[in-house]
Amino acid sequence: MLILIFSIGVFYASNMKNNSRIINKIHVKITPNSSYFISADSIRNMVNKYILTSKDSISLSRIEYEIDKNTYIEKSQVYMKIGQELNVDIKQKEPIARVITSDSIFYLDKNSNFMSLSKLKSSNVPVVFGFNENSDLKYLTEISLMIKEDEFLNKSISQIFIEDDQKIDLKMRGNNTIIEFGNNKRLVNKIQNLKAFYNRTISKNEIDKYKKINLRFENQVVVVKK
Secondary structure, three states: OHHHHHHHHHHHHHHHHHHOOEOOEEEEEEEOOOOOOOOHHHHHHHHHHHOOOEHHHOOHHHHHHHHHOOOOEEEEEEEEOOOOEEEEEEEEOOEEEEEEOOOOEEEEEOOOOEEOOOOOOOOOOOEEEOOOOOOOHHHHHHHHHHHHHOHHHHHHEEEEEEOOOOOEEEEEOOOOOEEEEEOOOOHHHHHHHHHHHHHHHHHOOOHHHEEEEEOOOOOOOEEEEO
16 A cells, blocks of 8 residues: 555656646657648747647647648647657648649649648649639549549549539640540549540550540540640
């Protein structure tokens, strides 16, 4: 019993001492770590005001709230270990398309959130034209994510056009062929039809002969030659 009481007392005293310590260093970790849209120094600048602050006076949730307002950050986690270091783990947003409107340019991420362009990195994603406040953001996100995650589409599609009726056209990379994708119905089937048609024509070196590839009709591909 005496040993237990002594152990609790030591733990309590150590915890009190640790909580009263002054923060003197900020460690930042950013993922994915292959490319950064925001620098670790920028994150430190957001939280530098907590340097020389005692650990027990810091609100971790408040710091996370402040950091998460940044356009490049999907989610942050702020925590402290034993010592005098404040740890900040950052998960960046991942762009899936670059949207160009009449008055602005920005990225779209997989959660339908927007990102400002970064001075540190430019992402090689399809460029979107025709977007406005009435556009179907869910559909644009869905098709952009499918392009990003599909090896063939990722290599083949360079531009996305949103029509006034919310139908979408795609432009192939390296030529002027337009793919009339249509509405958000039967997306998987349309992609399968496109791949099958592409494989047949590319083997004959004929893909450049087509001006338009229409996928809007079920179970068929309608083409217009140049």
